[in-house]
Amino acid sequence: MKVDRNRDAEVRNRDQGDAGVDAAQDVHHSDDPRDFGWVHENVPCQSACPAGTDIPAYILAILQGKRGLSYEINREANVLPGVLGRICSRPCEDQCRHGWPGNGEPVSICHLKRAAADLKDIGHRLNESLYGPSGKRVAIVGSGPAGIAAAHDLSLMGHDVTLFEREKQAGGMLMYGIPEFRLPRDILREEIHNALRLGVDLKTGVSIGNGKGETPLSELRNNYDAVLLATGCMAATDLPLRDALKGGSVDEITNIEYGFDFLLDLHRGLEKKVGKRVAVVGAGFTALDCARVARRLGAEDVTIHLRTTEEYIPVTKDEILEAKREDVALLGLRTPVGIHSTKDGRLKSVEFVQNRLGGWRENGRRKAIAIEASEFEFDCDTLLVAIGQKTAHDFLDDKLTFDRWGNASINENGMTSLVGVFAAGDYVKGASTVIEAVGQGREIAKGIDTWLVGKPRYKQVVRIEKVTEPLRERSFDFIARCHMPTAEIEGRSASLGLEVENGFDEDLSHQEAKRCYLCNLKYNIDVDNCIYCRACIEVAPKNCIKMVEGIKINQDGTYGDLQETTEWDHVGAIWIDNNECIRCGACYNVCPTNCISITRNQLVQREF
Ligand SMILES: Cc1cc2nc3c(=O)[nH]c(=O)nc-3n(C[C@H](O)[C@H](O)[C@H](O)COP(=O)(O)OP(=O)(O)OC[C@H]3O[C@@H](n4cnc5c(N)ncnc54)[C@H](O)[C@@H]3O)c2cc1C
Ligand code: SF4
Ligand code: SF4
Ligand code: SF4
Structure with missing residues (x-):
């Protein structure tokens, strides 16, 4: 939670004053829709982050060598920076201005998050x-x-929080789904400890439900003022085969398992075995993790079978790259339609139908269209089915309203159809991502707080701070994206726990931080002092400074399209298009009348 308390502001001003940020009197807060609109439009990474992480602020801190501060800024939005710095799905990087056409590759936002966590000073x-x-x-x-x-957030708000977990350890899919070679458990445990240490009472090994030895949900409803269901998607999605006549069904044939259960069992400490030829069906994180685990368990031939192609699967490019380097083959355009078994009931092969790519889905992925009479068999001795997870509701003892996908429906405060019972994370969104879960967990915590105390206690404002120098150099724009150093391929199969990605060191993180444009910097020309000398236009690296007749104002008060002109007698202003601007500072440095100003614009929470 990013709360703009005076003490925080003091610390920030002290820390950042030497880098061109003025003292506290040059800071003001705004609730003008134009300022909100500016931040939403101009800081695309932050707008894309479900937890609203202040990305340019934490990257600037790394640039200044303040990795502890960078970690703190991250932690204000997300209590698990060291975890997410490793396994985040990175929706921010897809939107990063540095990745826009003509600008190069996105900034390694996620690797920098990890660098802040790994390299933070002691005593953050x-x-x-x-x-x-x-x-x-x-x-x-x-x-x-x-x-x-x-x-974490509810305990900061002064509530007495008890966290019930059915497994032996806290962490959900971070502890029981994601393999250790992607997420070391000491990092996870440390961040969970820090998140809960403010007084959350964690009760592990306690299952809420209606079975023997379980605690009924009604008991929680009676004993607590509010209940939050954050029970995730705990059931594997069934494999929809055309029929079971091809030789057997998933349940009857040995050596077939749901990938989700396979990973859960492994992380509960069970001994898992696979054959020599492992086929994985599915396209998400679970499928890739199953394949890479199978490789480490000794499988010689590991294949992942996709309905479409690898360009359209919802995992990061790095996951695909590392899986391929570990000799996992991704085979596209096929849907399983049947399973063949040997006489003694063991898996012999999977029957697929060949697909072609169809139109686009709403989620930006492609449809797969089966090609008639194109069935073929693929021999394997182990099949891991990882085509998704869904919510499980057997623990409920009262009726809840669900959406058409079977996920819990909630109102704007996060409350379900049961009074006082809230829901968050995958239980609401369906199988999603860690950052979505963190972001929603925090939002619903605010909703619960509002309901418990009878009024909202926080509001969002834009903190606007005067900056007296560009904070970066034009030469930084030519630095190529830094790549993550990784463990040698040969050593990886030796241990399930050997972390594959080694992290950026100080030099690499500093180099990568330089690449960030710091998009929350707003460049503005004071038209009253501008002498229309065009020096800024001539030095600009892009079409970022424009001669305009006027600017449209949208209905919500935000700025709309610029009415550009090339006719001097029509020029009403020289205007910086902050959408095109890459914050190089060239115009600021060249302006003879100092009429270009820079402010830093950040979304912060304030107490009412
Ligand atoms: C194998 C795998 C790999 C993944 N990799 C990534 C990745 O790299 N990046 C990414 O962003 N996302 C990844 N995801 C998705 C991500 O882990 C989930 O979206 C996220 O964990 C959802 O968080 P959550 O808190 O809603 O639920 P979960 O993490 O699923 O936690 C739910 C918790 O509720 C507990 N619980 C359920 N019912 C009860 C009950 N009745 N009583 C008590 N406790 C109960 C469960 O034991 C579990 O601990 C992966 C998922 C899997 C399965
Ligand atoms: S350049 Fe930096 S601030 Fe701009 S979108 Fe990318 S990461 Fe965010
Ligand atoms: S800082 Fe000035 S010159 Fe540089 S990209 Fe932005 S508007 Fe153009
Ligand atoms: S350099 Fe300064 S004075 Fe000259 S046109 Fe640009 S903003 Fe105006």
Whole structure:
């Protein structure tokens, strides 16, 4: 939670003053829709982050060598920076201005997050309790990222929080789904500990449900003022085969397993075995993890079978690259339609139908269209089915309203159809991502707080701060994206726990931080002092400074299209198009009348 308390502001101003940020009197806060609109439009990485992480602020801190501060800034938005710096799905990088046409490759935002966590100075600050005890009790079911983020924030708000987890350890899919070679457990445990240490009562090994030895949900509803369901997507999606007549069904044939259960069992400590030829069906994180685990368990031939092609699968490019380097083959354009078994009931082959690419889906991916009479068999001795996860509801003892995908429906505060029962994370969104779960966990925590105390206690404003120098150089724009150093391929199969990505060191993180345009810097020309000398236009690296007749104002008060002109007698102003601007500072440095100013614009939460 990013709360703009005076003490925080002081610390920030002290820390950043030497880098061109003026003292506190040059800071003001705005709730003008134009300022909100500016940040949303101009800081695309932050707008794309479901937790609203202040990305340019934490990258600037790395640039200044303040990795502890960078970690703190990250942690204000997301309580698990060291975790997400490793495994985030990175929606921010897809939107990064540096990746826009003509600008090169996106900034390695995620690797920088990890660098801040790995290289932070000893004694970094943690958020402290904001409010005194409210006397309200909140029960949270499920200690995945959504439950942890909500528990952390609710305890900061002064509520008495108990977190119930059915497994032996907290962490949800971070602990039981994602393999250790992507996410070391000591990092995970440390960040969970720090998130919960403000007084959250964690009760592991406690299952909420209706079975023997379980605690019924009604008991929590009776004993707590609010209950949050953060129970994730705990059931594997069934494999829809055309029929079972090809030789057997998933349940009858040995050596077929749901990839989700396979990973859960592995991380619960069970011994898992695979054959020599492992086929994985599916296209998400679970499928890739199953394949890479199978390789480490000794499989010689590991294939992943996709309905479309690898360009359209919802994992990061790095995951695909590393899987391929580990000799996992991704085979596209096929859908499983049947399974063939040997006489003794063992898996012999999977029957696929060949697909071709169809039109686009709403989610930006492609449809797969089966080609008639194109079935073929693929021999394998182990099949891991990883085509998705869905919510499980067997723990409920009262009726809840679901959407058409079987996910919990909630109102704007996060409350389900049961009064006082809220929901967050994959249980609401369906199988999603860690950063979505963290972002929603925090949002719903605010909704619970509002409901418990009877009014909202936070509002968002734009913090606008005068900056007296560009904070970066034009030469930084030509630095190529830094690549993540990784473990040698040969050594990887020796251990399931050997982390594949080694992280950026100080030099690499500093070099990569230089690449960030710091998009929250707003360049502005004071038209009253501009002498129309065009020096800025001539030095500009892009079509970023324009002669305009006027600017449209949108209905919500934000700036709309620029009415450009080349006719001097029509020029009403020389205007910086902050959308085109790459914050190189060239115009600022060249202007003879100092009429170009820079401000830093950040979204912050303030207490009412
Ligand atoms: C193998 C795998 C790899 C993934 N890799 C990535 C990745 O690289 N990047 C990414 O962004 N996302 C990844 N994801 C998705 C991501 O892990 C989830 O979106 C995220 O964990 C959802 O968080 P959550 O808190 O909603 O639920 P979960 O993390 O699923 O946690 C739910 C918790 O609730 C507990 N629980 C459920 N029912 C009960 C009950 N009745 N009583 C008590 N406790 C209960 C469960 O035991 C579990 O601990 C991956 C998922 C899997 C399965
Ligand atoms: S250049 Fe930096 S601030 Fe701009 S979108 Fe990319 S990461 Fe964000
Ligand atoms: S800082 Fe000035 S010159 Fe540089 S890209 Fe932005 S508007 Fe153009
Ligand atoms: S350099 Fe300064 S004075 Fe000259 S046109 Fe640009 S903003 Fe105006």
